[in-house]
Amino acid sequence: MKFVLVIPDGVADEPQATLGKKTPLQAAHIPAMDAVAASGIVGRTDNVPASMPSGSDVGTMTLFGYDTLKYHTGRAPIEAAAQGIELNPGDWAVRCNLVTVHDGVMKSFTADQYPNNAGQALIELLQKDQCGDSHWKYHTGVSYRNLLIYRSRGTSAPFSTDTQSTPPHDITDQSVAGHLPSGPGSDDLKALMERSIELFADAPANVARRQAGELPATQTWLWGIGQRPNLQPFVERYGVRGAVITAVDLLRGMGRLIGWDVVEVEGATGYLDTDYAAKGRAAIETLSRDDVDFLVVHVEATDEASHEGETAEKVKAVESIDRDIVAPVHDWLKQQGDYRLLISPDHPTFLRTRTHSHGDCPFAMCGTGIEPNAPTTYDEVAAALSDIGFPEGHELMGRFLKIS
Numbered sequence: 198m199k200f201v202l203v204i205p206d207g208v209a210d211e212p213q214a215t216l217g218k219k220t221p222l223q224a225a226h227i228p229a230m231d232a233v234a235a236s237g238i239v240g241r242t243d244n245v246p247a248s249m250p251s252g253s254d255v256g257t258m259t260l261f262g263y264d265t266l267k268y269h270t271g272r273a274p275i276e277a278a279a280q281g282i283e284l285n286p287g288d289w290a291v292r293c294n295l296v297t298v299h300d301g302v303m304k305s306f307t308a309d310q311y312p313n314n315a316g317q318a319l320i321e322l323l324q325k326d327q328c329g330d331s332h333w334k335y336h337t338g339v340s341y342r343n344l345l346i347y348r349s350r351g352t353s354a355p356f357s358t359d360t361q362s363t364p365p366h367d368i369t370d371q372s373v374a375g376h377l378p379s380g381p382g383s384d385d386l387k388a389l390m391e392r393s394i395e396l397f398a399d400a401p402a403n404v405a406r407r408q409a410g411e412l413p414a415t416q417t418w419l420w421g422i423g424q425r426p427n428l429q430p431f432v433e434r435y436g437v438r439g440a441v442i443t444a445v446d447l448l449r450g451m452g453r454l455i456g457w458d459v460v461e462v463e464g465a466t467g468y469l470d471t472d473y474a475a476k477g478r479a480a481i482e483t484l485s486r487d488d489v490d491f492l493v494v495h496v497e498a499t500d501e502a503s504h505e506g507e508t509a510e511k512v513k514a515v516e517s518i519d520r521d522i523v524a525p526v527h528d529w530l531k532q533q534g535d536y537r538l539l540i541s542p543d544h545p546t547f548l549r550t551r552t553h554s555h556g557d558c559p560f561a562m563c564g565t566g567i568e569p570n571a572p573t574t575y576d577e578v579a580a581a582l583s584d585i586g587f588p589e590g591h592e593l594m595g596r597f598l599k600i601s
């Protein structure tokens with residue numbers, strides 16, 4: 198038996214004036230997702246506890262069946278796992294964005310999708326500046342997404358679970374002053390951010406960007422701090438062997454932490470220009486393997502469209518997921534015999550606020566042993582009318598994988 202979970206990241210949204218008061222899912226032409234809804238069950242899942250910031254780190258950990266209130270420590274340690282960076286007990290990982298702040302306002306949490314090679318040059322500047330300090334080590338990631346690791350080396354770190362930080366994508370166009378790190382060790386984090394402002398001001402990479410009329414990275418933004426989460430391997434917890442297809446480090450890291458195979462797909466960018474069809478083909482190839490019972494296909498484009506406030510792009514992205522991933526994968530599954538297919542985002546991402554939100558996500562699942570309920574379309578309104586809801590989102594996975 199094969200199990201598939203497709204995650205259109207952040208697809209859940211509100212009705213849009215420009216879409217005739219429909220949500221992007223309602224407005225989109227998504228016959229394959231609607232077929233899953235019509236032949237199976239539609240319901241609601243709440244993947245982000247009210248006490249935690251909303252994001253894919255919390256949302257996907259919940260979707261994968263782990264109680265985030267118990268297991269989640271921060272976003273950065275998950276990304277560290279993606280990069281193969283081992284965290285020892287006592288070590289801390291911090292996400293280090295390259296951002297553009299102008300006149301104290303967060304203009305871009307990506308420094309306008311800062312290019313890889315330029316980003317690497319800035320991270321090298323930061324690391325050189327750290328020589329002599331044995332605790333901090335910068336790690337270059339992709340584009341604006343980098344990591345900073347605190348190695349405790351037998352001493353006790355200044356941080357605790359009370360150390361708070363704000364995701365920069367939550368404060369686009371807002372003053373950064375009230376959103377700086379706070380709590381134990383936050384002075385160290387703020388000092389590092391301050392230092393980056395000085396180091397980046399005249400950095401050649403930024404000079405070139407300014408000359409080309411592009412946004413410079415004016416500083417780092419440190420957030421998502423945490424220690425290695427203690428997650429039970431998925432196969433031990435649920436008895437199925439997993440794999441994940443994704444273009445983002447966060448999902449790669451989640452996969453690694455719970456023992457999944459991480460499948461790389463050429464052309465998968467984690468952005469609006471991702472090669473959807475390549476992901477669909479890779480999904481079928483991966484599912485054909487004898488050592489994979491459960492596959493997650495994650496697509497970031499829907500979330501990115503929301504962050505950019507691009508309503509039409511969000512509709513287009515979910516239509517591409519429907520046509521190039523859900524449709525061919527479902528066709529293939531039906532030909533194989535027993536299967537189950539689940540579609541659910543990790544969290545809502547509102548076009549209105551351009552950021553992740555709390556609240557219910559619509560899910561649809563169909564396949565072997567699943568008796569259909571009333572809704573026949575896959576969208577927020579159908580889910581709201583459903584008789585099935587998972588206020589504790591981490592219980593959905595058990596329901597999906599339970600055959601009886």
Ligand SMILES: [Zn+2]
Nearest residue numbers: 206207253543
């Ligand atoms: Zn997400």
